[in-house]
């Protein structure tokens with residue numbers, strides 16, 4: 001184990017209790033899964049691929065929506081001292097196609113790879129006004145930028161997407177890099193130059209399954225009230241700062257499944273085994289999800305969950 005990891009208190013790698021991976025045999029054995037090996041290749045299956053951090057790719061039939069892609073993941077020294085340069089080849093390798101790219105907030109670990117992915121695929125970059133400023137900084141044309149203040153339905157092919165205004169969680173009692181972006185930041189940016197701006201929880205309605213994405217450890221109850229989802233992608237970091245974070249999110253949205261996200265350090269290469277973030281009690285998180293009445297689907301980095309839609 002590297003010395004710096006010991007210094008900052010990282011635990012040695014521990015086996016993660018994955019319940020599903022993209023391996024067909026694991027799909028067949030998965031608790032709570034709708035799928036079996038045959039269904040995994042069913043053209044009517046909806047798949048959700050986990051990209052690490054808060055990143056996901058949702059695909060069904062001919063539609064693909066990407067949330068918070070962050071594959072570049074510079075190491076800790078580079079992240080703290082250098083401009084963050086999106087790794088275009090890595091993005092292309094792992095996300096060859098996207099119709100729309102949704103950003104929950106404009107911190108680097110949620111937005112850095114979004115503009116390059118849009119350049120490569122022609123997808124729209126959709127998010128807050130801060131997200132729009134980042135898109136402009138990276139050179140995206142107006143035709144690929146869509147800003148929203150939330151609470152509006154946006155058509156994405158036959159799907160409907162809606163951003164619900166939310167809050168950024170606190171870490172050690174503080175919101176990291178707070179504030180908004182009213183002008184394009186330098187590009188490529190340094191970490192601190194990307195302020196979170198409006199935080200949005202995304203509700204993706206595919207017409208069959210509804211997916212809610214909560215990419216930070218807080219939310220506004222009134223915004224989630226009256227919403228329902230089948231699958232909730234829920235942030236595991238910093239949840240201790242908000243009392244009843246898991247219980248409230250699940251009782252408001254009543255998902256059947258919860259896919260944990262934002263539990264790794266985000267500074268290991270995407271194709272390596274991840275390190276668990278200090279302070280993230282992943283097993284406790286899974287227990288809380290079960291106690292609240294939903295089924296956790298812990299997903300490996302670059303692993304895929306597959307759901308039947310009929």
Ligand SMILES: [Zn+2]
Pocket residue numbers: 105107168196216
């Ligand atoms: Zn953030």
